[in-house]
Amino acid sequence: MQLVLRHPPIETVKTSSDRDNLFSRLYKTAFDIILYTLILSTILALLPSHLFVNFPLEPKSHVLNIPDKVDNWNNLLVEKSEFLLNGVIVGPESLANKDDFIYTGLADGRLVEINKKTLKTRDIARFGTKLLCGKEDMADCGRVLGVRFHRDNYLYAVDYVNGLFRVNVTTGAKELIDFKNPEINGFYDDLAFDPKLNIVYVSIMTAKWQLNQVIYGLLDSDETGYVFAYNLDTKRSTILRTGLKFVNGLQISADNKYLLAAETLGFKISKISLQTIHKAIKANRKLTDNEWETFATLPGEPDNIRLDPNGDITVGMFAVRHNGKVTFDYLSTWPLIRKAIGRTAYVLSLAISAINDNTIGSNSLKSIAFELYTGQTLGKYLPTTGSAIRLDGKTGQIKQILGSDKFNGVTEVLIDEEGDLYFGSFHSPFLGRLKKGNF
Numbered sequence: 001m002q003l004v005l006r007h008p009p010i011e012t013v014k015t016s017s018d019r020d021n022l023f024s025r026l027y028k029t030a031f032d033i034i035l036y037t038l039i040l041s042t043i044l045a046l047l048p049s050h051l052f053v054n055f056p057l058e059p060k061s062h063v064l065n066i067p068d069k070v071d072n073w074n075n076l077l078v079e080k081s082e083f084l085l086n087g088v089i090v091g092p093e094s095l096a097n098k099d100d101f102i103y104t105g106l107a108d109g110r111l112v113e114i115n116k117k118t119l120k121t122r123d124i125a126r127f128g129t130k131l132l133c134g135k136e137d138m139a140d141c142g143r144v145l146g147v148r149f150h151r152d153n154y155l156y157a158v159d160y161v162n163g164l165f166r167v168n169v170t171t172g173a174k175e176l177i178d179f180k181n182p183e184i185n186g187f188y189d190d191l192a193f194d195p196k197l198n199i200v201y202v203s204i205m206t207a208k209w210q211l212n213q214v215i216y217g218l219l220d221s222d223e224t225g226y227v228f229a230y231n232l233d234t235k236r237s238t239i240l241r242t243g244l245k246f247v248n249g250l251q252i253s254a255d256n257k258y259l260l261a262a263e264t265l266g267f268k269i270s271k272i273s274l275q276t277i278h279k280a281i282k283a284n285r286k287l288t289d290n291e292w293e294t295f296a297t298l299p300g301e302p303d304n305i306r307l308d309p310n311g312d313i314t315v316g317m318f319a320v321r322h323n324g325k326v327t328f329d330y331l332s333t334w335p336l337i338r339k340a341i342g343r344t345a346y347v348l349s350l351a352i353s354a355i356n357d358n359t360i361g362s363n364s365l366k367s368i369a370f371e372l373y374t375g376q377t378l379g380k381y382l383p384t385t386g387s388a389i390r391l392d393g394k395t396g397q398i399k400q401i402l403g404s405d406k407f408n409g410v411t412e413v414l415i416d417e418e419g420d421l422y423f424g425s426f427h428s429p430f431l432g433r434l435k436k437g438n439f
Contacts, residue, residue: 045340105144146190215375249304254311296396349373
């Protein structure tokens with residue numbers, strides 16, 4: 001008979017030396033990943049621009065004049081607001097008020113009418129070619145970024161891809177206005193009507209970037225924005241000013257003497273004499289630097305601007321720096337680093353998409369690739385605070401701030417004839433309202 005000796009299992013005791021070795025391997029792996037990423041990013045930043053035809057990121061150095069602290073900061077936009085139609089609508093960007101209704105464009109491409117009393121919504125029109133729209137379908141679905149009623153009682157809506165439409169809000173019939181100028185193209189944003197002449201002023205936020213890559217435009221410190229005038233009678237268009245930093249909202253001053261223009265990347269609002277503009281249109285020339293004056297400086301990125309019943313200017317603040325600079329801002333004087341970050345994110349998005357499409361087809365990887373492609377990953381380093389600001393209509397000084405520590409992306413502030421304040425957003429799933437007496 002053969003005896004088989006069974007030894008008890010030998011327990012392996014991890015010594016401090018083993019733990020040190022494990023830590024050393026992890027440290028080396030992390031160091032290698034960081035080192036190789038830095039090398040790749042540097043190489044990508046130094047490659048010639050013609051290799052990135054579809055990604056025209058060419059950052060410039062610029063100085064941001066940001067206050068260390070915003071006085072009277074608060075959280076009133078969160079504490080005092082009603083969040084209307086919460087979860088029913090998404091992204092009511094720009095707002096136009098008429099009687100008991102608010103008209104706005106949504107993230108899914110619809111132009112809708114909202115009854116302020118019953119909160120019932122009615123679809124009016126669409127400007128894209130798709131009906132079922134997600135965040136990846138912006139160009140095909142349309143996106144209205146500016147709406148206003150004109151003296152002719154039509155609603156004029158700016159679709160960021162196609163341009164300006166004249167809309168009958170009763171029937172939903174729409175007409176695309178042809179600017180008859182091949183030089184006019186880009187990211188259409190907002191509009192304002194001349195108080196005397198039958199002229200509409202339109203802002204082109206950027207001639208380089210599309211809506212789904214706005215964050216890269218911020219990283220780029222883009223200066224390809226411009227404002228043009230279109231005469232609705234003569235059908236003639238005139239480019240008034242180029243080289244603007246993400247020019248956004250437009251508004252005529254209460255005294256009907258100035259056109260105001262918000263520059264998102266400039267953290268400011270400029271003013272231009274309408275008399276000067278009329279002369280420039282007549283001479284078919286562009287405005288000079290001296291004719292484009294600063295009206296207000298702001299603690300963050302302004303979006304749309306509107307006139308309130310008292311003649312003051314309301315500003316939707318995409319983001320506010322109420323405690324000084326954030327991570328994103330410290331890169332403003334380091335264009336090569338910004339280029340490296342942007343190109344790395346873009347190349348990674350293409351690589352992940354290619355691998356995912358040809359292998360497992362994971363929705364998670366698809367989402368990661370999309371966030372890298374659009375720059376949403378980098379957008380997480382922007383301020384998470386937004387606000388509604390009221391400026392003195394004559395001096396441009398800040399009179400009131402309604403802040404939010406919960407969300408950013410406030411795009412427009414409207415105060416109706418009853419004194420209620422409404423605010424829109426390009427991504428929030430609600431229409432905000434503060435009743436008269438709560439602000």
